[in-house]
Amino acid sequence: MPFDPSDLPGARRDPVPPNDPVEQLVVLLARIPGLGRRSARRAALKMLQEPQRLMLPLSRALDAAAEAVGPCRVCGNLDATDPCHVCRDPRRERGLVCVVEGVSDLWALERGGAHRGLYHVLGGTLSALGGVGPEDLSIAPLVERVASGEVQEVILALPATVEGATTGHYLADRLRPLEVPVTRLAQGVPMGGALDVLDDGTLAAALRARRPA
Ligand SMILES: [Zn+2]
Numbered sequence: 001m002p003f004d005p006s007d008l009p010g011a012r013r014d015p016v017p018p019n020d021p022v023e024q025l026v027v028l029l030a031r032i033p034g035l036g037r038r039s040a041r042r043a044a045l046k047m048l049q050e051p052q053r054l055m056l057p058l059s060r061a062l063d064a065a066a067e068a069v070g071p072c073r074v075c076g077n078l079d080a081t082d083p084c085h086v087c088r089d090p091r092r093e094r095g096l097v098c099v100v101e102g103v104s105d106l107w108a109l110e111r112g113g114a115h116r117g118l119y120h121v122l123g124g125t126l127s128a129l130g131g132v133g134p135e136d137l138s139i140a141p142l143v144e145r146v147a148s149g150e151v152q153e154v155i156l157a158l159p160a161t162v163e164g165a166t167t168g169h170y171l172a173d174r175l176r177p178l179e180v181p182v183t184r185l186a187q188g189v190p191m192g193g194a195l196d197v198l199d200d201g202t203l204a205a206a207l208r209a210r211r212p213a
Pocket of ligand 1: 075076
């Protein structure tokens with residue numbers, strides 16, 4: 001695939017032109033992660049060529065999702081119900097809470113079916129350089145959740161990055177007084193690796209072989 005500079009993070013964001021529906025579509029599609037302008041233009045063309053099969057069903061699905069989907073007040077997952085379907089599932093081990101950086105990690109763990117407990121989405125990782133402090137993440141609600149007494153183990157499934165490790169240490173310190181075991185994923189998550197790019201088997205193995213944080 002040829003290089004497209006608008007795929008780069010921080011690439012210039014084009015304004016949406018007011019009176020050109022085709023260009024509006026391209027500009028908006030190009031803002032979706034992974035879609036640069038070139039891919040956006042191809043996607044727009046395909047939809048315009050097949051409005052009944054592609055464009056109108058997509059438009060309805062977007063409307064429906066925008067209307068119905070929002071964050072779960074318990075775990076931070078995105079779902080059409082609140083609490084989300086994971087939090088409401090009576091077969092889940094409610095004492096086992098897996099802490100993830102983002103919803104994409106939660107979805108990756110769910111895809112493989114490796115985790116039978118609940119989740120807590122932090123909404124990022126601590127970053128001194130990026131100016132992300134504990135109050136910017138869903139840390140106080142996690143501490144509150146653990147302090148409520150229902151949680152028996154906290155599994156830290158954070159990315160294998162400096163920020164992920166820093167966040168893990170910070171959380172282990174914050175949770176220590178509550179005397180609930182805090183574990184982390186075993187090695188097997190490659191350094192720098194995000195969870196949602198791992199295959200399901202690797203993720204399941206890392207979860208099974210977790211150890212004290
Ligand atoms: Zn939930």
